Amino acid sequence: MALKDEIYDEATLLGFQHYIVMLGTIVIISTALVPQMGGGNRFKKTMRALIIASTIQIILGFSGLWRNVARLLSPLSAVPLVALAGFGLYEFGFPGVARCVEIGLPQLIILVLLSQYLSHLIHSGKNIFERFAVLISVAFVWIYAHILTVSGAYKELS
Incomplete structure (x- = not known):
């Protein structure tokens, strides 16, 4: 029983850490996309961008399509993909660090x-x-x- 509780505790902490990371990522991406879509402080366009992005993630996850795509990705192809996505966010993340x-x-x-x-x-x-x-x-x-x-x-x- 103690091992089961330890696993749940670790899963809870990992889930909370994932929540923090994803919250930051979602905020940065929506901050980058909304102005390019013509939105400023208008709430509706921000929500639409978040709903569209979330819907795509939900469809890819629940349909199992992402599992099929992930099988085709080797580390040699996944690393540049992740790196390019991350490098695109430097423009928005590092000015916050610089402040x-x-x-x-x-x-x-x-x-x-x-x-x-x-x-x-x-x-x-x-x-x-x-x-x-x-x-x-x-x-x-x-x-x-x-x-x-x-x-x-x-x-x-x-």
Whole structure:
């Protein structure tokens, strides 16, 4: 019974981490697409873009079409596809980091250290740092941002 509870706990944390990552991705993509579709702060066009994007994902997932496509993708073809999609989002993501470098840069550094380096140095057998790198790094940076705020680092901004 304890193993079953441990699996559920891990699945819950992984699901929450996925939620955070997907929420950020959805916000960035809709922010990029809506102005190109002629929308600004008009709510209807934003919602239409999100509904269309979600509908395509739902159809691909439930129909099983994505499973067939994924079988044809090798790592040599999938990596450039993912990289090109990610590089297209740099234009929108890095200006946000640049607006608050004292928070954004530590977030990136901690995330890379946890997911790429620390997981290879500490072998716990559970790959905690690989699996939960986003959640752990966000928690560290929230604590860091709280310390900066309490210490008065942002008083000149308000």
